[in-house]
Amino acid sequence: MQAPVFPAEPTQFPLTDLALVRLTGEERAKYLQGQVTCDVNALAPGQSTLGGHCDAKGKLWGDFRLYCLQESLLLQTRASLLARQLPELKKFAVFARVDIQPCDWTSLAIAGTGTDAWIATEFGLSDTGLTPSGMAARVAPDRWLLVSEQDPALALPQASQDLWWALDIAAGIPHLEAAHQGEYIPQMINLQALGGISFTKGCYMGQETVARAKYRGASNRALFVLAGEASATVASGDTLERQLGEHWRRSGLVLNAWQQDGQVWLTAVLPKDTEADALFRLKQEEGSRLHLQPLPYALDD
Structure with a gap:
């Protein structure tokens, strides 16, 4: 791609x-x-x-x-x-x-x-x-x-x-839009992997939830990079579907997207255990096909 x-x-x-x-x-x-x-x-x-x-x-x-x-x-x-x-x-x-x-x-x-x-x-x-x-x-x-x-x-x-x-x-760098406010904890957009969370600084708004996600494994979603083909306009908040056998099931939402000449790159919050060979499409375009791309950093809790 x-x-x-x-x-x-x-x-x-x-x-x-x-x-x-x-x-x-x-x-x-x-x-x-x-x-x-x-x-x-x-x-x-x-x-x-x-x-x-x-x-x-x-x-x-x-x-x-x-x-x-x-x-x-x-x-x-x-x-x-x-x-x-x-x-x-x-x-x-x-x-x-x-x-x-x-x-x-x-x-x-x-x-x-x-x-x-x-x-x-x-x-x-x-x-x-x-x-x-x-x-x-x-x-x-x-x-x-x-x-x-x-x-x-x-x-x-x-x-x-x-x-x-x-x-x-x-590069797997997230940018929330208004459509996503109140939806994700910081680990779901990989802020911990990008140096955006301190686990030693002490109390701050929402700190208990963020710490629980690290130390008790409470976060089961993460940010992924996908690329593929799509002709329809892709926007923040669009729904992604994952192929499971002969069926497609809702899997996550688009965070950010870039399109050019029928090609699309996007970030999306998906289940953390998503397999590397998983196949996705956009709900509004059944003919679209998207594949996971390697993250340029290690993903941890």
Whole structure:
């Protein structure tokens, strides 16, 4: 199956599907530490991590990337999540010296052969770190995210953000949409395998459920990457069916999808014990066929 084509040179992708929330105030780290799955207190300025924001039952309001700046924290997530997630994030802020507001900083991605060298020349960074107007986070070889207070006006060719999201899909990186809020615990989208959960940081919203899933094996679903053929438009929330003998049975929901020339790559939450040779189709297109692809990281509890 043809994978998304990696750019042949450093290319910028304006990430207009993302939103940024800025936390300021002297208790910003302390407050966020009690709300999310990642260890906020462990971050120094110039460091970044993935994380999840759960309700009291451990179900996700959203996943995010967190950037630690000198005077603030930036939480980057899908814009579609904010209507429900932001009020929940701010719910207890009145009791702490913290201010939580959406901000209009720029979110960009850069990917392509030679991007690591380009970043080193442009910003003097070999790994995630501060830039003059924000931060740059290295998510994989030759793949970077940038957040900037001003538009950096980079002298690079520009491409659609769809290809960036396709590269994330192939890498098994999840992005919840509004349709999935309140459906999954963090382990169901593999946040533990991506460094987005700390099991030693102490209490936070939903922590009891997340810990139970690790230590008692309470999570029986996980994120998988699938690829195949489909002509109909595939969207987040579409139903996947798995072949069992002569029949097809509902198996899970599409998380993120990318399509081109009749080919589709997608992520989906499926039963954790799904066999590697399992065959899937989209419920709305009986002629579609999808196969599991290897995850580029180890999957554990």
